[in-house]
Amino acid sequence: MDTGQANCTPNSTKESEALDVKPLRTLAPMFPTNFGVQPSSSLADGGPFVYVSPTGPNSPSPAVPTPQQAPISRPPVGQSPLSTDGPLRSANSNGSIRPAESSSPFPTPLATVILVDDEDKELGGQIKQPLPLSSYEVSGSGTDRRNGSKVRAKRARRTYNNSNDLALVPSCQDPRESVEIVLMTYDALRRRLLQQEEAKEGKDGTRRPDLTAGTVLMTNNLRANMGKRIGSVPGVEVGDIFYFRMELCLVGLHAQSMGGIDCMTSKFESGDDTVAISVVSAGGYENEESDADVLIYSGQGGNANVDQKLERGNLALERSLHRGTDIRVIRSAKDYSCNSGKIYIYDGLYKVHESWVEKGKSGFNVFKYKLLRKPEQPDGIAMWKRIQKWKENPAARGRIILPDISSGIENLPVCLVNEVDDEKGPSHFEYVTRVKYPRPLSSMKPLEGCKCLSVCLPDDVSCTCAHGNGGKLPYSSSGFLVSRKPLIYECSASCSCSINCRNRLTQKGITIQFEVFKTRDRGWGLRSLDPIRAGTFICEYTGEFVEKAEVGIEDAEEDEYIFQAAGDDKAFKWNYGPELLGEPSADNSSASFGPLSFSISAKNMGNISRFINHSCSPNVLWQKVLYDHGDEGYPHIAFFAIKHIPPMTELTYDYGLSGGVGSHRPKQCLCGSPKCRGLFG
DNA sequence: GTGGCTTCATAGTA
DNA sequence: CTACTATGAAGCCA
Numbered sequence: 001m002d003t004g005q006a007n008c009t010p011n012s013t014k015e016s017e018a019l020d021v022k023p024l025r026t027l028a029p030m031f032p033t034n035f036g037v038q039p040s041s042s043l044a045d046g047g048p049f050v051y052v053s054p055t056g057p058n059s060p061s062p063a064v065p066t067p068q069q070a071p072i073s074r075p076p077v078g079q080s081p082l083s084t085d086g087p088l089r090s091a092n093s094n095g096s097i098r099p100a101e102s103s104s105p106f107p108t109p110l111a112t113v114i115l116v117d118d119e120d121k122e123l124g125g126q127i128k129q130p131l132p133l134s135s136y137e138v139s140g141s142g143t144d145r146r147n148g149s150k151v152r153a154k155r156a157r158r159t160y161n162n163s164n165d166l167a168l169v170p171s172c173q174d175p176r177e178s179v180e181i182v183l184m185t186y187d188a189l190r191r192r193l194l195q196q197e198e199a200k201e202g203k204d205g206t207r208r209p210d211l212t213a214g215t216v217l218m219t220n221n222l223r224a225n226m227g228k229r230i231g232s233v234p235g236v237e238v239g240d241i242f243y244f245r246m247e248l249c250l251v252g253l254h255a256q257s258m259g260g261i262d263c264m265t266s267k268f269e270s271g272d273d274t275v276a277i278s279v280v281s282a283g284g285y286e287n288e289e290s291d292a293d294v295l296i297y298s299g300q301g302g303n304a305n306v307d308q309k310l311e312r313g314n315l316a317l318e319r320s321l322h323r324g325t326d327i328r329v330i331r332s333a334k335d336y337s338c339n340s341g342k343i344y345i346y347d348g349l350y351k352v353h354e355s356w357v358e359k360g361k362s363g364f365n366v367f368k369y370k371l372l373r374k375p376e377q378p379d380g381i382a383m384w385k386r387i388q389k390w391k392e393n394p395a396a397r398g399r400i401i402l403p404d405i406s407s408g409i410e411n412l413p414v415c416l417v418n419e420v421d422d423e424k425g426p427s428h429f430e431y432v433t434r435v436k437y438p439r440p441l442s443s444m445k446p447l448e449g450c451k452c453l454s455v456c457l458p459d460d461v462s463c464t465c466a467h468g469n470g471g472k473l474p475y476s477s478s479g480f481l482v483s484r485k486p487l488i489y490e491c492s493a494s495c496s497c498s499i500n501c502r503n504r505l506t507q508k509g510i511t512i513q514f515e516v517f518k519t520r521d522r523g524w525g526l527r528s529l530d531p532i533r534a535g536t537f538i539c540e541y542t543g544e545f546v547e548k549a550e551v552g553i554e555d556a557e558e559d560e561y562i563f564q565a566a567g568d569d570k571a572f573k574w575n576y577g578p579e580l581l582g583e584p585s586a587d588n589s590s591a592s593f594g595p596l597s598f599s600i601s602a603k604n605m606g607n608i609s610r611f612i613n614h615s616c617s618p619n620v621l622w623q624k625v626l627y628d629h630g631d632e633g634y635p636h637i638a639f640f641a642i643k644h645i646p647p648m649t650e651l652t653y654d655y656g657l658s659g660g661v662g663s664h665r666p667k668q669c670l671c672g673s674p675k676c677r678g679l680f681g
Numbered sequence: 682g683t684g685g686c687t688t689c690a691t692a693g694t695a
Numbered sequence: 696c697t698a699c700t701a702t703g704a705a706g707c708c709a
Binding site: 207208210211214215218246249255256257258259262263312 | 702704705707
């Protein structure tokens with residue numbers, strides 16, 4: 001944002017020089033038509049299957065097995081003594097490894113994404129309405145209160161056919177975009193369901209918005225990468241983060257909603273085998289996770305009071321060892337910002353290198369599988385471990401220019417680092433955490449206050465602040481934006497509620513550990529050391545409030561530090577698919593959101609937000625908020641996360657394209673997105 | 682097609 | 696924080 005746009009040559013050789021910098025996440029190749037299976041020569045030529053001994057060339061494990069280890073009696077390959085192989089229906093003509101046709105008759109696993117959107121009319125009468133929540137509200141099991149008996153509602157079985165009859169708009173061509181749309185839709189529905197749940201007075205039982213949202217998307221075929229596959233999943237990149245197991249299901253990474261091992265039957269030269277395709281290591285068993293490239297994974301079953309058996313997932317992992325097939329690994333990390341306390345990270349492809357049986361803590365046999373990460377993959381969990389070390393010992397972090405660019409003004413220090421060249425930092429500016437208005441606050445219209453005691457609650461119908469926001473508090477109890485709104489009214493000094501009220505989110509400042517860093521080709525940028533969940537408040541855009549007419553057209557430098565959002569339709573689609581819940585479409589028209597009649601200049605004064613660069617595929621959106629005055633013409637601009645953002649990923653928002661309305665001269669865009677418009681500003 | 686079972690989930694409560 | 700438990704849904708399997 002602070003440099004002129006250099007050139008449009010992407011991916012020059014300079015990229016590889018950024019040693020410790022996580023490379024900017026690149027997009028998956030377009031139109032992947034294979035199943036992610038690479039024929040392995042050792043398998044294709046019918047060579048011997050590799051039984052990796054504990055002393056194998058790639059195994060740093062002890063040469064002598066410990067006494068507690070016993071070799072697994074290996075079942076013959078291609079023949080299942082336990083009938084774990086499913087029926088096979090696909091013919092394989094070329095001899096390469098192909099997944100056997102399983103439950104999905106889709107000829108290709110291209111992401112199937114159905115968008116629900118206001119422009120449906122273009123498609124005329126072919127559109128089928130999505131199934132709203134009410135049409136399958138009875139889901140799962142519950143207790144019938146009349147007779148106390150356990151009843152189990154029929155779960156709608158989804159039949160996968162090729163007619164794509166629920167497609168409301170054509171499928172996305174870019175798998176990355178498909179995955180992101182599925183995830184954003186999922187979380188939007190989940191947040192909305194949670195909001196509805198919190199507003200209910202009598203809470204009958206524990207509701208699970210995560211599962212309900214998942215069911216809605218599954219029922220509407222709104223998912224990516226349907227059908228299982230070995231290897232990487234189109235549109236999902238190493239390092240991607242997830243907050244619910246259902247998210248892994250919806251993007252095709254791991255189909256089991258709870259199970260840790262996912263498998264599929266695949267064709268091999270010598271027959272069919274059910275091999276493991278993905279595992280989730282989330283702390284449920286005694287796994288060893290000390291090394292970033294090694295995972296000692298425990299088998300399933302046993303339940304701590306019986307021996308585990310060589311069946312199901314355990315057998316599949318054993319077969320994966322024999323076949324040498326890739327296994328996707330999803331690892332978890334502690335994250336106390338979310339209720340579950342953990343977060344899932346896709347850590348890329350591993351292979352099983354050895355297996356054994358040992359006595360677990362309970363004294364019963366447990367299967368163990370040693371998985372080694374395949375080389376030459378981007379950092380996944382390794383980045384997390386590195387950040388953890390930085391946090392424990394800040395001195396271990398190299399290339400620090402300033403430990404805190406805010407000089408203690410922010411809630412948390414904001415580090416300034418340069419890992420790409422010798423530039424010593426951005427040009428001077430005054431760090432401020434508040435917008436400077438042309439008039440004093442005392443002269444502006446005050447906000448109407450609520451009379452809530454202690455904190456505002458979503459089930460309190462008398463809260464005037466909730467009324468001002470359309471009847472619902474805009475943030476969930478954990479502090480996430482539920483959906484984008486034309487304007488949010490936070491509680492203010494006029495309210496009787498305390499500072500702990502959930503409706504005082506953005507006025508309290510940042511809660512994430514950010515750092516300002518030098519990008520390769522776009523000047524200085526902003527990123528976070530913490531994972532950021534969709535809907536999280538990032539920061540406010542601070543600077544000097546200027547009326548639009550006052551912006552100097554001639555000042556090129558000022559132009560780089562202006563917040564002046566234009567009304568760009570695509571950038572405003574965040575609250576996808578309220579129709580999926582049987583609700584009316586949200587008003588996402590650009591008239592509700594922009595363009596703005598004012599600008600904020602951060603040239604002379606500002607905060608971290610002045611370093612947020614533009615992208616045509618942004619991960620941050622802006623939202624108008626009022627909290628210290630009631631003048632709707634002078635709203636605060638608050639940034640929120642559009643999607644889950646892994647640590648060390650650059651934060652970007654869509655500057656829009658003012659199209660000659662304002663003073664901005666369009667600049668060459670370097671965002672690298674497939675959707676890049678080429679120009680912005 | 683169906684019902685039962687397993688499963689490294691969740692959220693709430695103590 | 697940790698332990699406990701009630702509820703849950705996908706996919707496998709008989």
